[in-house]
Structure formats: structure tokens, C-alpha cells
Amino acid sequence: MKKLQRLLLKIQKKFLESKTTYYKTPIGIAEIVGNEHGIQSISVLDESSVSLEITKDIPVCLKDCVIQLEEYFEGKRTEFDLQLNPQGTIFQQSVWKALSTIPYGKTRSYLEQSKQLGDPKAIRAVASANGKNPIGIVIPCHRVIGSDGSLTGYASGIWRKKWLLDHENPVKQQSLF
Helix, strand or coil, X not given: CHHHHHHHHHHHHHHHCCEEEEXXXXXXXXXXXXXXXXXXXXXXXXXXXXXXXXXXXXXXXXXXXXXXXXXXXXCCXXXXXXXXXXXXCHHHHHHHHHHCXXXXXXXXXXXHHHHHCCCHHHHHHHHHHHHCCXXXXXXXXXXXXXXXXXXXXXXXXXXXXXXXXXXXXXXXXXCCC
């Protein structure tokens, strides 16, 4: 009986172990971490700082994430349908949940986000929680801007924030006729 319990614990541990894969995007190398409970983090790294090869053998628990990110970057996906498992405080979780309500191609100010959460005075705490968002792009913290429309604060770099916003809301060529 003890052998069976040890075997079951070993299987359970292996099943819940976090897996990592790397995916090349137009804004850098996405490091995707997750397990059978969901995606835990997506970080975008500079290609020059990554000495890893892009993963060819993608763990099963991360395949949907890679596919959906690929569709997003190809302009074929505007919403993600993934099981997420970000680790954070209850407050951070509520901020990240609010981020997920910002529609594709739209932005919200930090003040608007604070008001949505019920406390306009919590703007700094909200901004801090946004900055700790572990699942970039999918939990769209890049859609939060300054009240004056400025691009402020993005852990992966302002140029990436600008790129993502431009990608989601490209300038349409107007017809002259």
C-alpha cells in the first residue's frame, strides 16, 4: 500500500510540475510557464539576452497558449481562451481580473481602472499590481495608459507596449475618393 501511495505522489508531483516553453514573437522571445492548472506566466525577453533555442517540443499544457499567441500576433485572434493560474495577492488578482475586461483595441487609464475597482484613490496600488502582472499580453496590462493618453509603465518596455497597442488598433488608410 505504501508503494502505491509513493507512486501516486510521484505521479501527482510530475503532473503538477511547471513546464516552460519559448516562442518567438515580433516583440521578442515569449517565455511561457504553466502546468495542468493553467498558465502561470508569460514574459517577453530580448532575443539578445536569451541563449536558449526556441522550443520545438511544446509541453501539452502549453500548446494552446502558443497557438493562441501565434494567432494573436497574426491578427487572427482578439480574445484569449486559456486556463490561467497567475500567482499573486487577492488584491493583485482582482486588478488582473479587471484588466481582462478591457476589450481588444481599447485602452483604459489607471484612474479608470481604479474607479472600476471601487477606489479612485488606489491608483498607485493598481498601477503597482499592473506592473506585477505575470501573464503579459493575455492579461492585457499593455492596454492601460496615463489619464492624459501617455504610454506609461510597462514591465517589458514602452516600445513593446506601443507595438501591442498599434497591433491591436492599426491606423486605417483613408480613401481620398
